[in-house]
Amino acid sequence: MADEDLKRVRIQLKESLTEPVIKQLLDDLKDEKVLGEEEVESILQQNLQRADQARCMIDSVTKKGHNASRILIDKLQKRDNIVYDKVGLHKRQTQHAPDSRMPAVGPPPEDEPMNKRVEENVSSSSRQENFSPSPLQHEKEEYAMSSEPRGVCVIISNENFTDAKLNRPGSRKDADALEDVFRFLGFEVEVHKDLSAEKMKKLMLKYSKQQHDGDCWVCCVLSHGNSEGVLGCEGNLCPTEDIFSPFNGKNCPSLLNKPKIFFIQACRGSKKQEKCEVSDDSGPTPNTSKKFYTIPEDSDFLFARSTVDGYRAYRCDNEGSWFIQSLCKHLRVGSEGGDDILTVLTRVNDEVSKKEGKVKDKQTGEYYDAKATPIASFTLRKKLIFRKP
CATH class of the missing domain: 3.40.50.1460 (Rossmann fold)
Incomplete structure (x- = not known):
């Protein structure tokens, strides 16, 4: 169930969601009638820290059940797919029935075949890198810088x-x-x-x-x-x-x-950086x-x-x-x-x-x-x- 998925990754989401994404998600939840305007204002005003805002948002949604949680998960995938993948929501069962009373069809997909497909894609990409780049590929090695204004x-x-x-x-x-x-x-x-x-x-x-x-x-x-x-x-x-x-x-x-x-x-x-003397005829120093x-x-x-x-x-x-x-x-x-x-x-x-x-150091008065x-x-x-x- 979507609410269980959210509870499972609650701590990771609290640590990973940025403040702009949290505010976008709250706007989405308000538009979808998952949270009321007063609930959204309460989350933002009573929780000044980003992590607290994320925690309160997740807790408020999971209390509303499966459908509300599914909406938050879908909006997160749209707003920040990187965090969505990072916390493992892309591995959740995607074949939940819309109603919890309806049984899921067939066994849930296993991780191993999915990983295998990823490995095959990576292997395929590696093989493609062995081909000589075309002139068009060379042109794409530099960002465009021709618009007016830039x-x-x-x-x-x-x-x-x-x-x-x-x-x-x-x-x-x-x-x-x-x-x-x-x-x-x-x-x-x-x-x-x-x-x-x-x-x-x-x-x-x-x-x-x-x-x-x-x-x-x-x-x-x-x-x-x-x-x-x-x-x-x-x-x-x-x-x-x-x-x-x-x-x-x-x-x-x-x-x-x-x-x-x-x-x-x-x-x-x-902190103050210390200086090191370098003679004029010394070679380049590594790790500078x-x-x-x-x-x-x-x-x-x-x-x-x-x-x-x-x-x-x-x-x-x-x-x-x-x-x-x-x-x-x-x-x-x-x-x-x-x-x-x-x-x-x-x-x-x-x-x-x-x-x-x-x-002059403002605390010691020394130069x-x-x-x-x-x-x-x-x-x-x-x-x-x-x-x-």
């Missing part, structure tokens, strides 16, 4: 905070540099200043529901932050998940198969800034951050941040030279990692050597080259 570039610049001690002088320099370079690259640029965490979340959801006819989506976020996300101007945290997840293939179909690029300038912790981590749940994403997890990022009041200023310079140069984005970001990593400065290493992670499947018009 796409939308959204810039969120949090410079002025409710707590004036958190103000970020120099952020305007970064926002201006990003606006200049992406207009140069043919993008429509929209700048949003001093947003709260909630406004950032709503802004991302708004953009994810729009029709995107361009070839690419770019989002730049300039703020304070930590390993979990970035700060709104009121000091509350906006999790990075709430910035990225609205744009996956399920939540934003018009960006399916198109690159979705995020540049984030923010600290990701309070060219290590990337893929995210299997989503395709065609690239996330470039100003520093590695747990460490500080740096910004000059008069010149802007190390990462964004280097990024803008190399984006412009790379577009003119036909360089792909990973080549551009590797140059940014190299330039920023060689920078250093003296920074220390500032060092930073940007990092990029991606699930791009093709080369991405920002070709200016």
